[in-house]
Amino acid sequence: xxxxxxxxxxxxxxxxxxxxxxxxxxxxxxxxxxxxxxxxxxxxxxxxxxxxxxxxxxxxxxxxxxxxxxxxxxxxxxxxxxxxxxxxxxxxxxxxxxxxxxxxxxxxxxxxxxxxxxxxxxxxxxxxxxxxxxxxxxxxxxxxxxxxxxxxxxxxxxxxxxxxxxxxxxxxxxxxxx
Numbered sequence: 001x002x003x004x005x006x007x008x009x010x011x012x013x014x015x016x017x018x019x020x021x022x023x024x025x026x027x028x029x030x031x032x033x034x035x036x037x038x039x040x041x042x043x044x045x046x047x048x049x050x051x052x053x054x055x056x057x058x059x060x061x062x063x064x065x066x067x068x069x070x071x072x073x074x075x076x077x078x079x080x081x082x083x084x085x086x087x088x089x090x091x092x093x094x095x096x097x098x099x100x101x102x103x104x105x106x107x108x109x110x111x112x113x114x115x116x117x118x119x120x121x122x123x124x125x126x127x128x129x130x131x132x133x134x135x136x137x138x139x140x141x142x143x144x145x146x147x148x149x150x151x152x153x154x155x156x157x158x159x160x161x162x163x164x165x166x167x168x169x170x171x172x173x174x175x176x177x178x
Contacts, residue, residue: 003085004097007127009066014119021069021081021116026061028070031077031104033058040105044141046162071103071116078112079103081120086134093134093156093168097124100135101147108143114150121151125173132172139165 014021024032033054035041042048067083082100086093099121103113121133135153137144145167153169160166 004067004083004124005128005131007066010064011123011127014069014123016115016119018073019112019116019119020072021119022072023064024062024068024070024077024080028077029058029060029062032062032080035077035079035102035104038105041102044138044144044164067097069116069120071107071112073107073112078107079116081116083120083124083133093136096170097128097131097133098135099133099171113147117147117151121171130173132170135169135171137167138162139167 037051071079
């Protein structure tokens with residue numbers, strides 16, 4: 001049993017036309033540090049994490065935890081997708097699975113986020129039929145807002161947190177982009 005419920009973890013790697021979604025491995029450490037230390041990636045997340053702190057504290061191999069997918073393109077980590085239970089801080093999100101994603105800037109603009117998030121949502125819908133997924137992002141993050149719409153998330157509410165307007169969307173298997 002995981003925080004995603006009765007989902008067996010880890011699943012077999014998920015494969016798309018171009019990507020493999022798998023558990024993180026030791027070889028991903030440097031790319032994960034680049035991802036979390038990137039000023040561009042951290043723009044809507046409170047800023048980048050200090051590289052020296054990440055170098056000191058990130059284990060090798062990186063933490064393996066249910067709901068964390070490394071996004072692999074030709075054997076190289078380009079991002080990560082997370083599915084975790086929302087702790088209930090948001091009125092409409094409490095207890096629901098929450099989708100998160102981070103990609104290295106060099107991977108932006110190629111459709112990798114949509115491709116990998118679709119694969120994870122499809123996998124989740126097969127594992128827990130009928131269960132909705134939520135996604136929260138800053139309204140100022142135009143790329144994330146476009147991705148949420150493309151994936152089929154519909155607005156549930158807007159709220160103010162972290163000194164910015166936030167958007168909460170919900171997806172359910174009935175809104176799948178099949």
